[in-house]
Amino acid sequence: MKAIVDDPVYNETLPGNSSQDVLQQIAQLSEQMAGIAHQTNESEGFPHQEFDWLAAAGLLEVVLPKQPLSFQQQNTASLLQLLKLAGKGNLSVGRIYEGHINALYLIHLFARQTQKKNWYDTLQQSKHIFGVWNTEAQDGVSIIKQPDGSYMLKGAKTFCSGASWVTRPIVPGKLIGEDGTHLGWQMCILPMEKVHQEAIDPSFWKPMGMKSSVSYKISFEGITLTEDDLLGKPNDYHQQPHFSGGAIRFAAVQLGGAEAIFDATRHYLQTLNRTDDPYQKMRLGEMAILIETGNLWLRQAGEQADQHSEEDATINYANMTRTAIEKICIEIMQLAERCVGARGLLQPHPFSRLHADLTTYLRQPAPDAALAQVGHYVTHETNPAHALWTAR
Ligand SMILES: Cc1cc2nc3c(=O)[nH]c(=O)nc-3n(C[C@H](O)[C@H](O)[C@H](O)COP(=O)(O)OP(=O)(O)OC[C@H]3O[C@@H](n4cnc5c(N)ncnc54)[C@H](O)[C@@H]3O)c2cc1C
Incomplete structure (x- = not known):
């Protein structure tokens, strides 16, 4: 995304970890997190172990200046992969981690230099976790x-x-x-x-x-x-395109939940020796297409966010991405349920937890308005379909 604060002091990366290294690290951590997700869920408490792992791997700081996914680098597609893999390991961790990244992005955009220094030091020295708590009821702040x-x-x-x-x-x-x-x-x-x-x-x-x-x-x-x-x-x-454009981050975490369901479904069918059945193959094929579609959306949304596109195009590309990924996740859950049947939905199989988490986390702000806004945008555009989203 476009930085609206010019930040030359921080405009370089440290040698060492690359974004590829970071993605390998999170892929490994994602498996570790999935391995304890059942216990974490049973505890109904904060995922301490998972955040200790993220902190130890340097992933709380990964978007700070000079770090591998620093916001100055404009590598949103990799950031989305990072968030997706965190969500794949455990959606609750993905949710809290996404809030942390969102908060650091708002600091990057809007803080004064002295404030940045203070908050970045706070994070690096004391491993503080940041977040964004905007939602409120009638007794708001x-x-x-x-x-x-x-x-x-x-x-x-x-x-x-x-x-x-x-x-x-x-x-x-x-x-x-x-x-x-x-x-x-x-x-x-x-x-x-x-x-x-x-x-x-x-x-x-x-x-x-x-x-x-x-x-x-x-x-x-x-x-x-x-x-x-x-x-x-x-x-x-509420400054745009940052406010609505940020929806691609929660969509990435959600797709992680769908990938976890895909992996668990395939493992279940392999364990039961049910992989040669043509109907199961068909459903797994459909699930693979959906997952890949989600990844293509994320990749494209990352690129779109880093281009200096017109504001409305950026906002509505994000609106489309979140809408498409919500649908993908719902379809993945339905296909998985048919694949594993009632037996698969029993514990200790992970499906009831994965479905409950994804169903809950799919409920994000203003889904109707997001789709309506896309409809409004495309009906008032005059560019032909093939040129609707190209940078201008
Ligand atoms: C697990 C989880 C963690 C969260 N963590 C955070 C957090 O850390 N920080 C934070 O700020 N928020 C957080 N939220 C809140 C989240 O960002 C959304 O605000 C919230 O999930 C939306 O609630 P809702 O679905 O009940 O919304 P609603 O706005 O009630 O939407 C429900 C449905 O009604 C429709 N609708 C909306 N407005 C109207 C209207 N006026 N008339 C008719 N229909 C309407 C919507 O399109 C949707 O279809 C979290 C939510 C979840 C589920």
Whole structure:
């Protein structure tokens, strides 16, 4: 994606790890994570072991300046593969990790140089996990300017993935001036040490899947912040094409969930010696086509995001990608169910967990609006079909 902050100080990569090395590392970690996914899910708690592995492999820092997938490199296709493989290992891990990467992207785009240095140092020295908690109910967050120049928070967020283990979440809210005027939707980065345990409500999170994403409700009532904790200007959070364009990241994680189901289905059929049946072969063939289609979407979406395309084209290419991958995931689940039958859906087979996780994680914001926007865009374009998405 286009960087809107010119950042020459950081515009080089360290010799050593390449993006290929990173993808090999995550492929291996993905298998390790899948190996313990059952226990992690049963615990219904934060995936500590998995994040220790990600931290030890340097993957929490992988998009920082001079790192193999630094945002300056504009290697979005590889970043999407990284996210996909994290999701393949464990979708809850993929969800929290995607939030971490999203937060670092927002810092890359909108933080001042001194803030970047502070937050990057914080991450590298103390392995803080970042996140983005935007979703809220009626009691949403306000950030109220105080006469002494500080800011007081009111309200709560829902679906706070990673909960208190995400120690540096971006919490956007309504910025309110000293005179009570609404100044826009303001991001802040909140040190979670300031949030008391009683403010965290795990009872909000009784989901059918994605249990280990620990997406609790958290109240920020009464917390005070300084100017340095605010990220960007009011309404930067919704700045396009970054806001809608970011949907390709969750789509990548979702496709990881579909790949996990493909692998598990094939393993199940091989174990039962059911691979010579023509109907099973047909379904596996269809599943392989769907998975490859998803990967082609991701590759193309990565390239599209890195081109300096017209804003609406970037947004709607992302809208198409997330819509296509949602469909792919649903079809993969249906085909897998028919392949493995009721017996396969029993535990300890992984299908009930994989399906519950993917079904839950497929529910992302505004799916109808995303598809409607694509329809609106293409009906108002005059370019012929073959030139709808080429860079201009
Ligand atoms: C596992 C998981 C983790 C998450 N983690 C985070 C996180 O860390 N941070 C965060 O900010 N959020 C998080 N979320 C929330 C997520 O980003 C979405 O906001 C949320 O999943 C959308 O909820 P919903 O499907 O109930 O939305 P809804 O908006 O209720 O959508 C449901 C359906 O209604 C349609 N619809 C929407 N608006 C209208 C309308 N006005 N009239 C009619 N129909 C409408 C939609 O198109 C959709 O078909 C998480 C969600 C999940 C499932």
